[in-house]
Each structure stands twice: as C-alpha cells, then as structure tokens.
Amino acid sequence: MSDTIAMSTRSSETIGLMAGWGEYPLVVARALRKQGYRVAGLGIRKHTSSELAELCDEFAWIGLGSIGRAIKHYRRWGVRRAVMAGKVHKAQLFQPGWWWTHRPDWYCVRTFSRAWLFGESDRKDDTLLGLVVDAFAKGGIVFEPATDFAPNLLVPAGSIAGKQLTARQRRDVHFGWTLAKQMGGLDVGQSVCVLNQAPLAVEAIEGTDACIRRAGELCGGRGFTVVKVAKPGQDMRFDVPTIGTRTLQTIASAGGQVLAVEADQTILLDDVEFRRVAGQLGISVVALSAEQAQAAA
Secondary structure: HHHHHHHHHHHEEEEEEEEEEOOHHHHHHHHHHOOOOOEEEEOOOOOOOHHHHHHEEEEEEOOOOOOHHHHHHHHOEEEEEEEOOEEEOHHHHHHHOHHHHOOOHHHHHHHHHHHHHHOOOOHHHHHHHHHHHHHHHHHHOEEHHHHHHEEEEEEEEEEOOOOOOHHHHHHHHHHHHHHHHHHHHHOHHHHHHHHOEEEEOOOOOHHHHHHHHHHHHHHHOOOOEEOOOOOOOOOOOOOOOOEOOOHHHHHHHHHEEEEEEEOOOOOOOOOHHHHHHHHOOOOOEEEEOOOHHHOOO
C-alpha cells in the first residue's frame, strides 16, 4: 500500500530535463519515466537527439541563449525540479552566426551581461553553468544531480574491461591522474592523454574526442593511455565525466589502449554494450578511486 501511495505521489511530479548532446539525456529520460515521473524535456538546438521528444510528456526546442524561454516553459509545465544531462559544445559560442542559431533572449543577456560585457567573470564551464543554474533558481526551478535519479550509472571501482594494466600503463595512469586533477582544478578540462609519462594532449574547449584524436596524431597511435577524472569538488549537477561506446571507438581509431576513469564520479552508459565493445576493440578500462590511482605507479 505504501509503495502504491509513493508511486502515486511521484507520478504527480514533473521533472525538467535540460538535454545536451549524446545518449545520456535519453538514458536519464528513461530512468525518470521508469520511476513514474512525468518528464518535461528541453532540447538544445544542434545538440539534442530528436528521439528525446518521444520519451517526454512535454518537449520544446531551445537555443543555448534561451534561458528566459526555458524558464517560461518549465513554469507552464509545473516544473520545480530539473536536471541537466548531455554535453554542451561550448565551442559553438565562438563560431560565426552563433547568436542567430542560439538566440539569446533578454533574460540570458541580463544573466551574462556583467560577466561578459564588463569582464567581471571568466567563461570557464563551472562559471557559465553556475550562472545558468542561479538564473533558473531565481525563476523558481532548482537543478539537482541527474545521478540522484539514476545512481546506477556511476561506475564503481574495479576492472571494467580488457587485460590487466602493465607496469608502464600503471605509471601512465598515475602520471595522467595527477595532471588531469590539476587541469580539472583550473576548470580547463577533465581528460589527458599520456604515453611513457609524457602528456600528449590535454582536453580544453574542443572536448574529449578531439583531444584523443590529437594525441593519436602526435604519437602515431602508439598505444597511449587516456585518463578522465572528476574535477576536485565536482558539482554533480553538471559536467560530470561520462563515457560510452563512442569514447571507446575514438580511442581505438586513434591508437589508444587504456582508459582510466574515476570510480563513483563517472557516468558509464550502457554497461553491457560498453564491456562488449571494449573487449572487441582490445581496450583495457579501469575505474579507480583517488587512493588507487595514486598507488597505481
């Protein structure tokens, strides 16, 4: 009886989903529906899969600058709590014509004017996303971690796929982990590519896939290691490290052999398929705690 009452209460609530690029928003939408929530999705133009609309009770397309419009949608749909899922390609903000494509509204201009026009703030990911979250909070919508609704997506510590790491690979993981944490602390990126304790490529605005491809080009695909970690003090509401089969395919095509991620701080999409593809491609994947990574060498 109590379970029925809980489900009934849960079903009456509509959770907002701010969706970016990739499979993650679809996974979150399915998880919300499975728990009985109504889903109100907002898809970002040139990012979100059109499949998301089919998984939502309410859906609308918005630009990256449509903050005011997004708040109006959520309030009309009765949303009070929302989650973010999926990557936002910030590099688009530096492309010609971005203003027309993503159509900043007055609410967006007001949110970022002091930060951008008067140089009072930087444009790092956490800074930008923090301003967005605060703007929605003022509009009555509170963002929460998507993993609160789908905690099973966070990968636990252990070997995920492939062979055990060699001594050289363990040293590269240790070296890369330290470097990635330092870069994450600066809010520059969360991934680094390493070979023989030399940094080949560091992720910045271009994203993880481009970073991996660049590393492969620089070392001729000589079996390098990719390390992807959470930022120190990671805000789990946004920009949480995420891996999936696409990550594996990018590593394989660039000539990488190892992927090391941070346990309990990294989202793993489609666990079964991920392990199958990793085995097929011959990539070793490990999830480590901070303590394990430091002891890896």
